[in-house]
Each structure stands twice: as structure tokens, then as C-alpha cells.
Amino acid sequence: MQFIGEAQSTPIVWVLLMGKYKTILVDPPWDQKMTGQYATSQKKRKCVLPYNTMTLDDICRLPVAALADDGCHLWLWTTNQFLRAGFDVMDAWGFKYLAPVTWVKPSGLGNWFVHRTQTILFGYKPPLRMNRGRYFPTVLEAGIPRKHSEKPESSYQMIEAISDGPRVELFARPWSPLFPTRDGWDVWGNEVDSTVNLLT
């Protein structure tokens, strides 16, 4: 894999793309800040994210539009701190927002509120075609992740049921040690062997 721009604030340039996708799933490394006591106390050190983050500007600059076929579905994970930014990112990438899907977890963390939810925003590049979306509720109930920021299996099942291939996941992590890539998906990120070419 050729990877550019690992460090925070380094722009990433994608100039050679293998093809266009009908479905793009993105779980960006939002620059999550600790708030309240975590921002000022010793505990802060224990709460750092286990991966590099990116600025909002750098995320907005990702050429995601270049990956999108007409009618492409975009699924964009946000955090509660970056929920509002999620809409800006979707705009910057040229997608139209349609709906949120809320993941409800059995437990959560937080200083002021206990965050037991995370939102994945659904957007699309016109024209919108989504015959199966109406059979799905906008709530996902799934257990606590095994790993920090790992997204639930049910979110992939929902996306695969609603959104056609070809599909790509950006900021992906290995699916499992034995099967690093989920069937039917291209992947890109600094923790996977990317199947999308990213060249300077």
C-alpha cells in the first residue's frame, strides 16, 4: 500500500482511482477532544485515541466525490462531538444529506452526558435510488465494540442490504486476522492493505 499523509494536518492527494463506487462508507479519525475533567486532569493521558487524527479541513479536502458514481450512497460515521461537522463534510464532498441512523450502545462514557449513541449520516449523490431503505428502522441496537471505535457488524449488514456494490470503506481496519477484508468491499486506510490506489 502506498500511503500519504499519515500525520495530522498533512493533506492527502488521491490522483489515481481504480473506479467509481455505488457505496462509500467513511469512519473518519475525527480530532476528538476530551472535555470537562478529562481535558484538565491526569486522566487525560489515559484517554488519548489509539490512532492519529485528522483536522476537519483535511477531512473536507479528501476527494471522496471522485470515488462516487451517480446515485452513490454515502454512509458517514460521526461522533456526538463531530455530529454537526458531519453535515459540513457531507456538503464539502458534494453529497446530499437524507437521514441519520443511530447506533444505541448498552453503555457509554462522557462528562456531561453519558454518550450511549453514535450517528451514521446517510447521504447520496443524485439521483437517489433506494428501494430497500424503507424496510429498515433508523436505529441500530448492537453490543459494545470489542475494540476502540470499532463499528458493529449490524451496521455493515444494514449497508449491504440497502446500498448496492461496488462498495468501498475509507479509514477501514482489518475485518479479522484471517480475513482482513470483508467480502465485496474495497478498503483504504493506514491500518489495512488498501485496495484503492492513492498516489501523490
Ligand SMILES: C[S@@+](CC[C@H](N)C(=O)[O-])C[C@H]1O[C@@H](n2cnc3c(N)ncnc32)[C@H](O)[C@@H]1O
Ligand atoms: C475511527 S477509526 C476507524 C474504525 C473502523 N471503522 C473500525 O470499525 O474498526 C479511524 C481510522 O483512520 C486511520 N487514520 C488516521 N489518520 C489517517 C490518515 N491520515 N490516513 C489514513 N488513515 C488514517 C486510523 O489509524 C484508524 O484506523
